[in-house]
Amino acid sequence: MEKTETEFLQRIIASPADEKCPIRKSLDLFSSKWRTWVLFELCKQPTYRFGELRKAIPPITNTMLTKTLRELEAIGIIQRKQFNEMPLRVEYSLTESGHALTPVFFEIAKWADQYLPTEN
Amino acid sequence: MEKTETEFLQRIIASPADEKCPIRKSLDLFSSKWRTWVLFELCKQPTYRFGELRKAIPPITNTMLTKTLRELEAIGIIQRKQFNEMPLRVEYSLTESGHALTPVFFEIAKWADQYLPTEN
DNA sequence: CAGTATCCCGTCCGATACTG
């Protein structure tokens, strides 16, 4: 346990200071309200239709949901599957690398339990 | 290991769907390029002066660094200590709850190792 | 249903100059 703590600190300290730092590049990828929210929802359920995501994320608009889904798809962490039925059906789900992000959410959850300010 | 995986998925799935969800509230707190970058730097070294942070984060401006530091201080994850010397010296460092975020960075690092697209 | 297209407004934020 203590060893792990030390290890990751070493890892962070040793990370390159320039824009090539993989940790910082990853942080940038997910430093967006809509991206994290969409990913968080996609963790809950194997597949979502476009309309389901809109309902799950009430404040999001068509435009932003589409934009966010395209971005996450381009990064390769979600996949879009279109069924040419009538009416049209599209299903979104996490890819393997998307699933691999769940431990990040778990650590956030643990932190929230202990430290999240509860004033609101 | 598998048990942990299952546990955190249960936790995410069971999270409230409304705006009170602590995980989503935490995600919002850190869904910002400057906040994550400043926190990441503060993990590397126990204290930073204002000017050191500016150098460590080249693209940031006075305005945004100040704003970000005040926000993180308000959340309670960093602390500001002012020494009334001449010239003025101010030191920023993580609080306990700030340090508690390092496992999140660690998971991001692990993810980056395995899945970060390397095209650029 | 699952989007796209367009318009438009607010805020974010960079640049610059100034201060205790």
Added chain:
DNA sequence: CAGTATCGGACGGGATACTG
């Protein structure tokens, strides 16, 4: 040194209407 103040432009993103 460690900021604050001010201005102005870019752009994120909302609202609405439309389409395959």
